[in-house]
Amino acid sequence: MNTKEKGDIAEAYVGASMLEKGWEVSKPFGDNYSYDYVVDMLDGRGFQKIQVKHGTYSKKTGHVLAYTNKYRTNVKKNIHYKKGEVDYFAIYCPQLRQCYIISFKEKEKQGKGQISLRVDQPKKNKHLKFKWAKDYKI
DSSP states (O other), X not given: OOHHHHHHHHHHHHXXXXXXXXXXXXXXXXXXXXXXXXXXXXXXXXXXXXXXXXXXXXXXXXXXXXXXXXXXXXXXXXXXOOBTTBSEEEEEETTTTEEEEEEHHHHHHTOTTEEXXXXXXXXXXXTSOOOBGGGGBO
């Protein structure tokens, strides 16, 4: 399966999850936007721009990992999203059949380029603080 197909599947699962949550979901026409959905979460924040990413669960590390760069074929390199381009990243993890959502601001605290959410309790370093996947489920 190529990355475009993975992205399409992720968008479908995330879109369905947001609708099941009761959020008002809109899909922009075309692929020229930095976001995949515009969503009113009905919490008073108004419309939010959502960028969907395909994530992968690693049993070895106990994390769901998603890369948050945008790849532009015309420049053939990864580019980081800037503040204002997206408000949230939504991740679909096919191994767990689960969708997660994290704000751009919170994702930036992890650094540029990826989101890592802990699913399983680690055998070592139990004292460290993690972003627990269960706290970000849609």
